[in-house]
Amino acid sequence: MKSETLVQPALIFNRRQSLTLLAVAMSSCVAQAQNTTWPDTLRAARGQTVYFNAWAGSERINAYLQWAAAELQRDFGVKLQHVKISDAADVVKRIRAEKQAGRKDTEGTVDLVWINGENFAAMKRDGLLSAPFAQALPNFQWVDTVGKPTTLVDFSVPTDGLESPWGMAQLTFFADAQRLLKPPQNMAELLALARSQPGRITYPRPPNFHGTTFVKQALIEHAPDVKALAQPVTPAALAAQAAPLWRFLDALHPHLWRGGKQFPQNSAAVRQMMADGELVMALTFNPNEAANEIAAKRLPATVQSWQFAKGTIGNTHFVAIPYNAPSKAGAQLVANFLLSPAAQARKADIDVWGDPTVLDVARLPAAERARFQSASRPGQVAVTAPVLPEPHASWVDALEKEWTRRYGV
């Protein structure tokens, strides 16, 4: 019921909208993709089963997808099957193996995959994705492509309509306010804090995603020329831009947990040690994680989240359709549903999942906008800081290699 009232108005003017978008926003890549219209897609999708390969490490996310499956079945006759995975890279690997084994157009096992960053860059580079579809989705019109430019550029790699934005992420720190009275507001203050509380701060070991992000945040704060980070990495650029970063880490590491000689495997381990009292602060990519954990009784209500005052790295996570997806129409329909204001508002609700929306809420009709208003919860970020763009995806590997050489052995 809810989603019908929502999606229907979008459908009425979607075709013109998508045509306009076609003409204006996207150039060559969309042109060959959409010979079919949205009602055609809806028809084709009915009765299809969509195997959505999505990280399943959170019971809230799994429950949200169950809700989405029920809505999709009822309103569109599409069966959404959540294929639970622990790492999106496994899916990329499977699709690549399928391609090497000569699987054709509709002979795959994955219809939709939750993805971003390096994994997307790899799939795009290796031709593992289907034709561009994102900008032709009726609900794409509400996406905040101006205010949230990362919805079109994934780790500085243009999405070219090959993936549809789903949610926003931003590097966020959290700590028990009773133990950490003055949260650090940049890397320099973090260093001062580490000096005053030796052994109580750490970050996950790169190539862990959160660990690499911490290093990238430090890189952005220290690089002589931030613009160079948006370009593909070169040995010269790495040497020039990262030199102050290594100096900073050299200074920081002796004061970290276990003297910076050992690093935890992932952010969850950091969070657990923070909850146990072994560390004073933890980090996450979901600004609402601490609030979620408080609601789940795994963190005390005195925990607070914050982002560095001048901004922290942020990005968007997406859903993409592999080249050999058997149910491409169904997958597009699911991607469109996930972008609908109802689905996005529910996802942003802290009681459900707490994943920030990709939509431009201010531009939505009043009725839809109202869905996004929810009371603030303990543990939420009080003042949102600016989003700093990710460096180009190629920096990830270069930074990880150099980090490992310097600190990982």
Next chain:
Amino acid sequence: MSFLPAFLLALIAAVPMGWALWAAASQALDVSAWQALWADPQTLRAWGMTLWTGLASTVLVWWTVARLLAHGFIRQQLARWLTHVPALLATPHAAMAIGLVLWLSPSGWALRLVSPGLSGFDAPPPWVTTQDPWGLGLILALWLKEVPFLLWVAATQLQREDLRRRWQAEFALAQTLGHTPTTAFAQVVWPQLAPRLRWPLLAVLAYGLTVVDMALIIGPATPPTLAVLAWQWLGDADAAMQAQGAAAAGCLTVSVAILAGVTVMVLRAWARLLRVASSPLLLQGESPWVGLVIGGAYLAVWWALAVGSVSGVWPFPQLWPSLWTGDAWAQVIASAPTVWTTLGLAAASASVCLVWSVAWLELTPRRWQQALRPWWLLPLVLPSVLWVVGLYSVALQWRLEGQWLGLLLAHAVMVLPYVLLALEPAYLAVDPRQSAVVASLGQGRWTDLLRIKWPLLKRAIASAWAVGFAVSVAQYLPTLYVGAGRFATVTTEAVTLASGAQRSLMSAYAALQMLLPVLAFALAAYLGRPRQFEKIGSMKDNT
């Protein structure tokens, strides 16, 4: 015995295995990947850590099992202990590691018990008790997990009625010649038992060298073991990194092969030494405390997991959580449907392997069995990451990805060696003269099998099936890849949820993972119980 059935049986098992192996080998033999592996600064130290933890844990396990068997054999307590072993076997590896961390980490229970009162700590001290750079935590976890396995395999040998009787007699004889019980065991029984534990010991060694999940939780992190690195690289989105991971898996395989050879040589030398040495090396003295330590550790780990599964906020140094929550158990109940997939798959693969093993042992010449034995046991000793690569290639080439049949095949390959290992000793111990007697009474072969031989072997058959079942339940990567993630089992569910690393969820799911194998072992124990000759007994009473 005819040639054709034996040949067909060999073919059925050898084709998928050989194909998978070939596919895996061809991926692990990429020259540039080996160069990249060599050039990676972490490789050498990670490899050294792998060798150290794998070898140290194997030596400890061997020593412990030798002492426990000596103690159990002399005191006739083995049978009593063995009723407890299945529960230890069914404890998932990862759960053991989590439980140990709950106790031993700087914020763990051990320190909470004495804080802040005795220790004076208000916050966890900066001690390196878990994820230690020396790999001691990992060695401890491996030791606790592998001792029950080797003990259990040794027990299947002692279940052989013929051996048990002979060894008891020889043991008694040695004592009448003036040897102490320990010396008698060390010089008479152990030299006969030890060679039979060679393959299982190699499996322990291989497991120690290639374990990933335990090493992630309790092992060193900087650098981790080579198996962890291989797993991380294989999971990278970049194809070149994946190739490097495959090369690392290949490197692990070569390490396992070389060390297995060394181990066999050392065992032979040790056996020779035992024969000439007047004092029973390493077996001297009794050590009942070893068994108690292991049993106590398991109880402590289960207890920690039970409390962990309902714990919410639990800051140091509080002894008990300040907030409790049943959310994790609600999740476990919500994923109950996966139990049925798991059950079906495990029952099917264990049954297929059991039927194959029985047919193999019944129909093929002894010569064949001995010649091909190392092949069937290969999945035990090669790194599982390598098998996954191979099995997945086979599934793709045969168009079985995402199919139940493909999944069954993948599980069967991993399950087969355990079932064969569990069944073989007892099966070969059956006195062939029995069948001759049956035939002389004018009964056919089927009558012999159905009424005499298999009923006599039901205990071994049931427990082999239970082991196969437990192995199938524990499979993660083959299930994920070959099943294209479409078949959710309790293990895939547990591992995917564990990627969020919620302590309570991981603890609660460990219970779910234990449940099915424990039930299977209980069923096997029930089916394999000795026959009660009630009529004879009641007749006796009446007279």
